[in-house]
Amino acid sequence: MSQLILDVAHVDVSIGKTHILKNISFSVHKGEVVALIGANGAGKTTTLETIMSYNKVQKGSITYQKDESDTKIDITHIPTEKVVSHGISLCPEGRQVFASLSVAENIRIGSYLRRNRSEVEEDLEYVHHLFPILHERQHQKAGSLSGGEQMMLAVARALMSRPTLLLLDEPSLGLAPLFVERIFSMLEQIHKDGTSILLVEQNAAKALDIADRAYVLEIGRIAMSGSGTQLKNNSEVQKAYLGVV
Amino acid sequence: MYVTEIFINGLIQGSLYALIAIGFTMIYGILRLINFAHGDVIMIGAFINIGLLKMSVPWPIAIACVLVLGAFIGFVIDKVAFYPMRDAPQVTGFIASLALSLLIQNLGILLFTAQPKNFSLPDFFRENIIVGGVKVTFLSIIIIFSSIILLALLLLFVHKTKMGVAMRATAENMRVARLMGIKVNTVIMVAFMIGSALAAYAGMLWGGRYGQVDPLMGFLPGLKAFVAAVIGGVGSIAGAAIGGYLLGFSEILFVGLLPGRMSGYRDAFVFGLLILILLFMPNGILGKSEEQRA
Numbered sequence: 198m199s200q201l202i203l204d205v206a207h208v209d210v211s212i213g214k215t216h217i218l219k220n221i222s223f224s225v226h227k228g229e230v231v232a233l234i235g236a237n238g239a240g241k242t243t244t245l246e247t248i249m250s251y252n253k254v255q256k257g258s259i260t261y262q263k264d265e266s267d268t269k270i271d272i273t274h275i276p277t278e279k280v281v282s283h284g285i286s287l288c289p290e291g292r293q294v295f296a297s298l299s300v301a302e303n304i305r306i307g308s309y310l311r312r313n314r315s316e317v318e319e320d321l322e323y324v325h326h327l328f329p330i331l332h333e334r335q336h337q338k339a340g341s342l343s344g345g346e347q348m349m350l351a352v353a354r355a356l357m358s359r360p361t362l363l364l365l366d367e368p369s370l371g372l373a374p375l376f377v378e379r380i381f382s383m384l385e386q387i388h389k390d391g392t393s394i395l396l397v398e399q400n401a402a403k404a405l406d407i408a409d410r411a412y413v414l415e416i417g418r419i420a421m422s423g424s425g426t427q428l429k430n431n432s433e434v435q436k437a438y439l440g441v442v
Numbered sequence: 443m444y445v446t447e448i449f450i451n452g453l454i455q456g457s458l459y460a461l462i463a464i465g466f467t468m469i470y471g472i473l474r475l476i477n478f479a480h481g482d483v484i485m486i487g488a489f490i491n492i493g494l495l496k497m498s499v500p501w502p503i504a505i506a507c508v509l510v511l512g513a514f515i516g517f518v519i520d521k522v523a524f525y526p527m528r529d530a531p532q533v534t535g536f537i538a539s540l541a542l543s544l545l546i547q548n549l550g551i552l553l554f555t556a557q558p559k560n561f562s563l564p565d566f567f568r569e570n571i572i573v574g575g576v577k578v579t580f581l582s583i584i585i586i587f588s589s590i591i592l593l594a595l596l597l598l599f600v601h602k603t604k605m606g607v608a609m610r611a612t613a614e615n616m617r618v619a620r621l622m623g624i625k626v627n628t629v630i631m632v633a634f635m636i637g638s639a640l641a642a643y644a645g646m647l648w649g650g651r652y653g654q655v656d657p658l659m660g661f662l663p664g665l666k667a668f669v670a671a672v673i674g675g676v677g678s679i680a681g682a683a684i685g686g687y688l689l690g691f692s693e694i695l696f697v698g699l700l701p702g703r704m705s706g707y708r709d710a711f712v713f714g715l716l717i718l719i720l721l722f723m724p725n726g727i728l729g730k731s732e733e734q735r736a
Contacts, residue, residue: 249621281623293618295611297730302607309608310623358623 199227200265202362202393203248203285208257210247217243219417220257225362230384230394232404232425234438235414241397242290244414245364248395249287250277261285263361282310286360290367292351296340300331303339303350307357316359323390324353327383345376352383362393369400381407401438405429413438446574448698454582454651456690457589461644462667463674463682464596465516465637471613471677472626472633475535479519479542480641481664485550485657487512487642488649492561501564505588505643512642516634524634525627543661550657558656561649585647592640593683600679605632613677673716675729684727689716 203225210218217240225231233241246252248259254273262269263284272280286307294303304324308317325332328349334342339350348368355363368384369377381403388394388407398404405411408425413434421428428434435441462484469477490511494504523542527534563581570577600606612619612629619626648663649655666689674685689712696711720726 251617251620276625277620278623278625281621287621289618289621293615295614295618297614298607298610302611306607306611306622306624309604354622 199229200262201225202227202262203395204260205244205248206258206260208247208259209255210243210252211255212243212252217417218247221414221417221419222257223412223419223422225393225395227393228388228391229409230388230396230407232396232398232401232408232411233414234398234401234404234411234428234434236437237399238416239414240417241414242366245287245366245395245397248272248280248285248364250275250280261362278310281358284359284361285364286355286358286362287364288351288355288366288368291370292344292347294339294342294347294350294354296338298339299335300337300339300342300350301335304331304335304353304357307354308359310358317357320357320359324356327356327386328353345372345379348372348376348380349383352380352387356387356392360392362395363387364395364397366397367399368396369398369403377403401434402429405434405439444698446576448694450573450576450578450582450586452691452694453586453687454690455694456687457585458644458648458651458663458686459667459670459689460593460683460686461589461640461647462663463670463686464593464679465634465641466668466671467674467676467679467682468609468613468633468637469630470671471679472609472616472630473524473535474532475524476539476668477519477524478536478539478664479523479546480539480637481660481662481667482543482546482550483512483515483519483638483641483660484645484648484663485655485660486515486546487645488561488655488659489550489554490642491646491649492559492655495563501567505646508642508646509639512639513635515642516636516638517631519638520631520634524630528627528630547657547661554657556657558654561653561655563650567650581647581650585651588643588647592643596636596640596679599636605629609633669713669716673719673726675723675726677730678726678728681726681728688727692716 201224205221205223208218208221221244233244235241243252247254258271259273260269261272261283270283272283304321311317330346331350331353339347342350368380372380384394385407396404396408405425405428411423411425411428412419413421413428465480466477469475487508491504491508494507499507519542523538524535527538567579567581569580571580571583600610608624609629611622612624612626616626667686670685670689671682673688674681692712692715693708696708697705
């Protein structure tokens, strides 16, 4: 298998008095799309936020290696902005674009940490190419976009940090089916262009379709793992998450 | 002529409130913190200027020094009082700001006594210029134009610079701002520095306009500027400026229009008007409701 980018090992997280993640281990390899599926409250969002250093890790470690030639780094306890600067970017649940900022400002702010202007311009062209509608609406306030357009904007914003690993939290949530299709084909495109993806989804069918590998999260534990196809054909997964009776 | 005079006085008073209100609104916008110590920075600015003029520092340099030292005070206030309790509930910050305000005021009394001190700017500030048939002091001209310039610069900053856009993003959603790699603590520090620099500068102008300063002088202007920020829509910089000018104009207008024996009730009339505005626009003139923010 190719190089390991993200290695989450035996991670325990409690928020307040609630023990949310229990001995979670999983990994993402270079060029992979990995999906985390599970019901509401299973700890999917917490897992992504823990990678971004929003939550304190009580036990275990999270290591990251951008490239084979780079050294492995322990990102368990570093501040969020450092995680971003190392090349991990999260597109948060519910899109959360900056509604009062213009579309252009939202996209630009994704490149906040980057110094190389010509590279930023390149990426700007890239996201405009992926999402032409955002270019058309660049002067509009982000809050005036439709839900689907806001989703595109959130993905574009996350891409502007030129991440090695893109984390997505429920990109299909609350979107019309047509938009869900479009978002997922965009994700496939982004993946083809070289970005590894860790995807959290309740829409398990769609997620397993594009995932190389997937993990099933149940009340804070990894209950199952396997390739997308394996899980799709697993009778327990079918019953619990794919609505097959 | 009378109208011109009222107009100019309104502009002056409004400029001062606007400068002070900016600091309230920037900090509230990001931290949801009502910083009661903000008014006391006005006093500090005025006293810094007294010190500078005693050392016979030329006035343009004195202005620059007040702005820089004001920013430094903002930096210290953030680091000492608010940074340590960043994750605490909002009310904790509010109480800290009250404590800080009392501390600064009493420190001022300890150092300078509670007696008002003469605040005399160089003579030519008092020289008159005729504008539209009305005598206006050079100081008034400075107050009006420097405030407009500073407000314009500030709007340019928040809309055209990277840090400014980061500040607006942080004010809207701090959690997501961190996902962009924005160091929110740096943004907050910059907001404190800008707000305090403007308040200290306003303090210097305030001292110049009224001719005397004392350690408690910041309280009332601070309170009124806070009201101006609320009227304008707290969190909005342009709103704070509008609220400041509105408050300034209505104060001067009520004094000018009310019969002499009523003018003592100026503040009651002004606040009555402001309550009316809030009845129709509960989020202030340019404010957004919290639901819209989310």
